[in-house]
Amino acid sequence: MLSFIARRLGLLIPTFFGVTLLTFALIRMIPGDPVEVMMGERRVDPIMHAEAMERLGLNKPLYAQYLDYIGQLARGDLGESLRTRESVWSEFLTLFPATVELALAALLFAGSLGLIAGVVAALKRGSLFDHGVMGISLAGYSMPIFWWGLLLIMFFSVGLGWTPVSGRIDLLYDIEPVTGFMLIDSLLSGEEGAFLDALRHLILPAIVLGTIPLAVIARMTRSAMLEVLREDYVRTARAKGLSPARVVFVHGLRNALIPVLTVFGLQVGALLAGAVLTETIFSWPGIGKWLIESIGARDYPVVQNGILLIACLVILVNFVVDILYGLANPRIRHQK
Amino acid sequence: MTAATALDQALLYPSPLQEFWQAFAHNKGALAGLLFMIVLVLCALFAPWLAPFDPSEQFREFMLTPPAWLAGGQWQFLLGTDELGRDLLSRLIHGARLSLLIGLASVVLSLLPGILLGLIAGFFPRLLGPGIMRLMDIMLALPSLLLAVAIVAILGPGLINTIFAIAIVSLPAYVRLTRAAVMGELNRDYVTAARLAGASLPRLMLVTVLPNCMAPLIVQATLSFSAAILDAAALGFLGLGVQPPTPEWGTMLASARDYIERAWWVVTLPGLTILLSVLAINLMGDGLRDALDPKLKNAV
Numbered sequence: 070m071l072s073f074i075a076r077r078l079g080l081l082i083p084t085f086f087g088v089t090l091l092t093f094a095l096i097r098m099i100p101g102d103p104v105e106v107m108m109g110e111r112r113v114d115p116i117m118h119a120e121a122m123e124r125l126g127l128n129k130p131l132y133a134q135y136l137d138y139i140g141q142l143a144r145g146d147l148g149e150s151l152r153t154r155e156s157v158w159s160e161f162l163t164l165f166p167a168t169v170e171l172a173l174a175a176l177l178f179a180g181s182l183g184l185i186a187g188v189v190a191a192l193k194r195g196s197l198f199d200h201g202v203m204g205i206s207l208a209g210y211s212m213p214i215f216w217w218g219l220l221l222i223m224f225f226s227v228g229l230g231w232t233p234v235s236g237r238i239d240l241l242y243d244i245e246p247v248t249g250f251m252l253i254d255s256l257l258s259g260e261e262g263a264f265l266d267a268l269r270h271l272i273l274p275a276i277v278l279g280t281i282p283l284a285v286i287a288r289m290t291r292s293a294m295l296e297v298l299r300e301d302y303v304r305t306a307r308a309k310g311l312s313p314a315r316v317v318f319v320h321g322l323r324n325a326l327i328p329v330l331t332v333f334g335l336q337v338g339a340l341l342a343g344a345v346l347t348e349t350i351f352s353w354p355g356i357g358k359w360l361i362e363s364i365g366a367r368d369y370p371v372v373q374n375g376i377l378l379i380a381c382l383v384i385l386v387n388f389v390v391d392i393l394y395g396l397a398n399p400r401i402r403h404q405k
Numbered sequence: 406m407t408a409a410t411a412l413d414q415a416l417l418y419p420s421p422l423q424e425f426w427q428a429f430a431h432n433k434g435a436l437a438g439l440l441f442m443i444v445l446v447l448c449a450l451f452a453p454w455l456a457p458f459d460p461s462e463q464f465r466e467f468m469l470t471p472p473a474w475l476a477g478g479q480w481q482f483l484l485g486t487d488e489l490g491r492d493l494l495s496r497l498i499h500g501a502r503l504s505l506l507i508g509l510a511s512v513v514l515s516l517l518p519g520i521l522l523g524l525i526a527g528f529f530p531r532l533l534g535p536g537i538m539r540l541m542d543i544m545l546a547l548p549s550l551l552l553a554v555a556i557v558a559i560l561g562p563g564l565i566n567t568i569f570a571i572a573i574v575s576l577p578a579y580v581r582l583t584r585a586a587v588m589g590e591l592n593r594d595y596v597t598a599a600r601l602a603g604a605s606l607p608r609l610m611l612v613t614v615l616p617n618c619m620a621p622l623i624v625q626a627t628l629s630f631s632a633a634i635l636d637a638a639a640l641g642f643l644g645l646g647v648q649p650p651t652p653e654w655g656t657m658l659a660s661a662r663d664y665i666e667r668a669w670w671v672v673t674l675p676g677l678t679i680l681l682s683v684l685a686i687n688l689m690g691d692g693l694r695d696a697l698d699p700k701l702k703n704a705v
Contacts, residue, residue: 087543091555098559207434207691211683213635215642216658216676219665223673227666342548346639360551361643364558376555380546387546 435692523583
């Protein structure tokens with residue numbers, strides 16, 4: 070197992086450096102003069118221009134610039150935002166929990182509903198329910214989620230007034246950020262109604278972000294279940310008189326879960342991409358909205374290292390999923 | 406006598422095309438998808454003649470007119486008008502042009518280099534393969550929409566840059582698929598035979614091996630066509646894609662956001678068009694996959 074982890078870890082290093090090359094190239098490939106672009110004006114005073122080039126290290130040869138960049142990263146220096154003058158790392162840390170909370174809620178929604186729908190569809194193969202689940206999941210898979218979000222807002226927030234339109238919690242409440250997770254913080258604050266309000270803010274964004282993973286998980290669970298239910302050990306379990314529930318959940322679902330777990334892992338990248346759209350629609354103060362606003366404001370240090378951080382996150386999650394997969398399936402572990 | 410035998414043979418073995426069509430037409434969803442796509446392509450091709458108005462013509466006295474069948478609707482604006490009094494139907498029809506153009510261009514721009522890189526990686530598994538595959542892994546480290554956002558952040562928004570961004574994003578899938586298919590074919594006898602017969606490397610790559618690797622590539626091309634439409638609309642919605650006043654579906658949605666409380670049609674219709682188009686292509690892709698590559702049936 071250890072050598073398996075070491076091998077996977079070894080694969081991470083070139084990928085990490087590749088991503089730094091990408092984010093390094095990012096800021097240098099902006100068409101035109103970088104200083105003029107960043108200052109947002111033309112014909113910058115030559116002295117100021119030279120000084121800015123010096124400060125940004127843009128006057129050195131490229132390889133030296135890259136080494137500087139790697140050195141900076143190694144020291145944990147991710148630069149500072151041009152807009153707020155705050156360090157990119159601390160901005161990331163403040164906003165990141167909001168995205169995690171949203172993503173976890175979305176995964177919970179997609180995972181629970183998707184597993185149930187997939188299992189039932191597999192058990193009732195060819196039934197109306199099965200066709201319904203497959204049809205809906207195909208539509209969910211093709212869904213432009215930014216539009217889906219607008220539709221839900223139009224129906225539930227504007228039409229019925231059930232849920233708020235944007236944000237994480239009503240301005241009435243003044244919640245001390247302890248964990249960064251609004252659901253937990255609102256409980257800790259002890260303010261009456263705060264938790265429910267936070268929950269109401271979370272529901273629609275979580276549904277929107279969870280829609281595509283839900284479709285994928287339902288489809289995957291169904292086909293994995295169908296495969297497993299054909300296995301001999303399931304027939305054996307039935308033949309020796311185990312209850313149908315035990316056969317389905319203990320013998321069937323447990324074995325069907327392995328491919329489903331992989332899909333779960335693969336969905337993390339998709340969740341982060343979806344978060345960009347979902348957070349923009351619902352003004353959810355997470356890293357997706359931060360990134361898009363920074364692009365709009367030409368805040369290049371944030372764009373550059375924000376993308377680096379997100380990429381590292383995806384790499385890390387994929388690594389963990391790989392390891393978990395190796396734990397669950399010895400055949401993968403011992404593959405050369 | 407010989408003529409009768411030939412006839413029997415024709416009955417027994419349908420031509421590959423016929424065989425494909427039988428398998429494809431068996432799937433009703435795929436047929437429906439194909440039908441919708443034909444309508445969409447016709448709309449795109451004949452947009453200037455089909456659309457009742459110019460997509461950017463503003464009828465100031467008819468701003469936010471509801472669809473014709475609702476109270477206050479005007480029959481000249483069948484699906485209503487947007488916030489500047491532009492005819493929604495005309496904008497949607499012209500939008501089909503853009504979406505299909507972006508889809509087609511980005512698929513071609515990623516398919517060709519993808520196949521080439523995949524062939525090279527497959528034929529030189531020691532020399533060039535690892536390098537190419539590492540590069541693709543790096544590109545896969547970022548979720549596709551985020552990578553597209555990053556690329557557009559560098560190049561700036563616009564139609565051409567949207568196409569480039571989406572093409573770059575879909576490249577790794579083609580490279581991996583081609584390489585995997587090539588590696589599977591290389592040990593087959595017919596390849597060895599061609600080698601022994603003295604086929605040159607380009608001939609071996611393009612004439613001998615590549616045609617046998619096309620099935621998964623065609624399926625992937627369909628899927629990335631729908632993904633391209635979706636990503637282009639998402640970029641447009643984020644304000645990073647095709648810029649207004651161009652009638653791109655995602656861009657239309659972005660400007661419709663402000664009227665969500667008053668005019669449901671400007672929000673609903675462009676999104677519905679995106680959903681139906683993507684759904685149609687995905688249904689077609691499923692049918693293609695089942696018909697071309699039965700091994701992949703039931704895979705997600």
